[in-house]
Amino acid sequence: MNVSAPFSEAGTPHKKPEQALKGAISIRNVTKIYDPEGVNVMAVDNASMEIAGGEVCMIVGPSGCGKTTLLNAIAGFHSITSGEIRLDGELLCGPGKPKAKQGADRMVVFQHGALFPWKTLAENVAYGPIVQGALSKSLAMEKARHMLADAGLGDVGNKYPGEVSSGMARRAEIVRALINDPKVLLLDEPYRAMDALTKSIMHESLLETYDRTKVTIFFITHDLEEAIFLGDKVHIVTTRPCQLKKTVNVDIPRPRSYAVQSSEQFRVLMEEVNEAVHEEAIKAFEAGERELA
Amino acid sequence: MTDVAQSSSGAYALPRRRSKLEKLIQNVSFWRGVTAVIVFLCVWEVGSRMDEWLGEAWTVPFVGLIPPPTDVAVAWLEVLPKAGYWNSWYESFRRVLSGFLVAMALGIPFGLLLAVNKYFRDLFFPPFEILRPIPPLAWVPASLIFWPTNEMSIAFVTFLGAFFTIVINVLGGARSIDVRYLRAAQSMGASQWHLFSRIVLPATLPSIFTGAAVGMGITWEVVLAAEMISGGGTQGGGGLGFFIWNSYMGGSLTQIVVGMISIGIAGFLSSSAIRALGDWFMPWKRMF
Numbered sequence: 007m008n009v010s011a012p013f014s015e016a017g018t019p020h021k022k023p024e025q026a027l028k029g030a031i032s033i034r035n036v037t038k039i040y041d042p043e044g045v046n047v048m049a050v051d052n053a054s055m056e057i058a059g060g061e062v063c064m065i066v067g068p069s070g071c072g073k074t075t076l077l078n079a080i081a082g083f084h085s086i087t088s089g090e091i092r093l094d095g096e097l098l099c100g101p102g103k104p105k106a107k108q109g110a111d112r113m114v115v116f117q118h119g120a121l122f123p124w125k126t127l128a129e130n131v132a133y134g135p136i137v138q139g140a141l142s143k144s145l146a147m148e149k150a151r152h153m154l155a156d157a158g159l160g161d162v163g164n165k166y167p168g169e170v171s172s173g174m175a176r177r178a179e180i181v182r183a184l185i186n187d188p189k190v191l192l193l194d195e196p197y198r199a200m201d202a203l204t205k206s207i208m209h210e211s212l213l214e215t216y217d218r219t220k221v222t223i224f225f226i227t228h229d230l231e232e233a234i235f236l237g238d239k240v241h242i243v244t245t246r247p248c249q250l251k252k253t254v255n256v257d258i259p260r261p262r263s264y265a266v267q268s269s270e271q272f273r274v275l276m277e278e279v280n281e282a283v284h285e286e287a288i289k290a291f292e293a294g295e296r297e298l299a
Numbered sequence: 300m301t302d303v304a305q306s307s308s309g310a311y312a313l314p315r316r317r318s319k320l321e322k323l324i325q326n327v328s329f330w331r332g333v334t335a336v337i338v339f340l341c342v343w344e345v346g347s348r349m350d351e352w353l354g355e356a357w358t359v360p361f362v363g364l365i366p367p368p369t370d371v372a373v374a375w376l377e378v379l380p381k382a383g384y385w386n387s388w389y390e391s392f393r394r395v396l397s398g399f400l401v402a403m404a405l406g407i408p409f410g411l412l413l414a415v416n417k418y419f420r421d422l423f424f425p426p427f428e429i430l431r432p433i434p435p436l437a438w439v440p441a442s443l444i445f446w447p448t449n450e451m452s453i454a455f456v457t458f459l460g461a462f463f464t465i466v467i468n469v470l471g472g473a474r475s476i477d478v479r480y481l482r483a484a485q486s487m488g489a490s491q492w493h494l495f496s497r498i499v500l501p502a503t504l505p506s507i508f509t510g511a512a513v514g515m516g517i518t519w520e521v522v523l524a525a526e527m528i529s530g531g532g533t534q535g536g537g538g539l540g541f542f543i544w545n546s547y548m549g550g551s552l553t554q555i556v557v558g559m560i561s562i563g564i565a566g567f568l569s570s571s572a573i574r575a576l577g578d579w580f581m582p583w584k585r586m587f
């Protein structure tokens with residue numbers, strides 16, 4: 007973090023696309039078995055995935071297939087049973103180190119939002135630099151206000167999360183993650199329960215943020231249009247246990263505008279993703295029927 | 300949300316800032332409450348005076364035996380200038396506050412420790428759970444024997460009444476913190492101390508205040524009961540509980556009611572104070 011000039015470019019140095027971007031994740035043969043009361047639940051089975059630095063990687067797959075489990079393993083919220091995960095070549099977790107250490111290089115934006123309700127939006131954003139001792143309290147607050155203003159949240163910095171709309175809260179949460187200058191943003195269905203209009207604003211805001219920071223994004227979603235519109239790659243994973251089924255490359259040039267959603271290219275990609283997802287959904291449904299029977 | 304008046308030009312006029320008193324006066328709920336209290340007093344007055352007006356046969360059961368509010372008001376006006384009455388207030392408040400504050404001072408850290416430290420919980424939770432169901436008043440005889448003075452026994456029993464409630468609320472609140480908050484803070488690099496003071500503590504504040512409100516109610520109950528039991532000897536006498544007991548012994552029904560209403564007011568003042576403190580400590584809960 008650049009302490010001497012905390013306000014330049016909202017604290018996120020502009021990265022040139024041609025240089026090798028940081029934040030490459032490689033997931034190799036990762037397996038995760040939960041063991042509640044001795045009943046083994048295999049959530050992830052021998053899954054491998056390579057995510058290049060600065061890539062927007064979208065994960066879609068049936069409900070309950072183990073996507074959140076994978077994200078939690080990268081974030082260091084729980085251990086993996088076997089395999090390894092590396093960030094920029096460095097081992098996060100693997101043999102002899104089942105659980106990754108949590109760190110500000112991998113910031114999570116949670117499925118239901120996790121802004122601290124007892125802090126204002128600006129205080130929430132300033133929290134990371136303050137606890138890391140990277141900035142003094144007043145400098146951190148000033149930087150937080152700048153970054154919120156850049157995200158169009160300038161006039162709600164003094165409000166508590168409960169006082170603003172869910173869209174604003176979610177945008178503020180992404181700002182809270184970005185102030186730590188992470189290598190990777192991990193998003194777990196951040197825009198679930200949002201109406202189409204709010205969602206489209208969220209998408210534009212996230213794309214704008216991405217174009218500015220080129221941070222690696224690992225994004226779990228159920229919304230296929232969202233996956234194609236935002237992503238460089240869409241990874242479709244199988245029903246539980248989670249494995250990579252198919253990767254669809256999205257070569258729509260950036261910056262993207264909403265108009266591409268009605269293009270022929272988009273429609274073809276949509277069909278391709280839809281087919282793979284539908285196959286897995288049917289399998290998941292049948293597996294569910296079997297379990298119930 | 301406050302109403303936003305639409306002016307004739309079609310633009311929204313900002314609602315005028317109103318003072319607290321103005322808001323109260325314009326509040327429908329407030330006037331409903333006032334009306335309800337007045338109706339209650341009227342029914343009581345009429346009910347207890349029926350026999351006076353229409354003869355013995357018209358005595359309303361229960362209400363007919365209670366002195367009417369006007370008599371109570373007269374009795375109240377009589378005791379108002381007396382130092383003894385205010386001393387009862389002082390004695391009861393002193394006991395409630397000291398027991399309550401000690402219970403908070405010990406109960407909050409104890410509950411938090413139980414919540415965050417597994418060894419501490421394994422050791423102290425079982426005995427705590429065995430002692431907790433014992434009602435405070437069941438402690439009275441034992442504590443009269445343990446403690447050298449009546450006053451100390453009252454203080455001890457009062458403390459116990461609030462302590463268990465506060466601990467169980469703090470423990471429950473701190474244990475049910477959403478793991479996402481802890482994870483988010485840890486990802487951002489929060490130290491253990493930061494996690495405790497900036498996340499666990501504020502997240503537990505609502506439960507702390509719930510515990511305090513319930514605990515305050517229990518302390519009043521315990522203090523009044525203890526004051527009646529101790530019977531106002533030289534030690535541990537006085538207080539509103541004794542005021543009622545004394546009125547009963549003297550056969551003054553109106554004064555009993557004066558004492559009861561005084562307790563109602565005292566309890567109301569206490570819980571209002573806790574609510575105000577809660578608002579002050581938890582500004583993020585104030586917006587509704």
Ligand SMILES: Nc1ncnc2c1ncn2[C@@H]1O[C@H](COP(=O)(O)OP(=O)(O)OP(=O)(O)O)[C@@H](O)[C@H]1O
Pocket residue numbers: 040041042047048049068069070071072073074075076246
């Ligand atoms: N802590 C846990 N203990 C035991 N089993 C768990 C645990 N967490 C998740 N599981 C199981 O692991 C499987 C995968 O869960 P996970 O939350 O990763 O799915 P998901 O793909 O994120 O689902 P969704 O799309 O509904 O969010 C599920 O069957 C779930 O029941």
Ligand SMILES: [Mg+2]
Pocket residue numbers: 073074075194
């Ligand atoms: Mg999930």
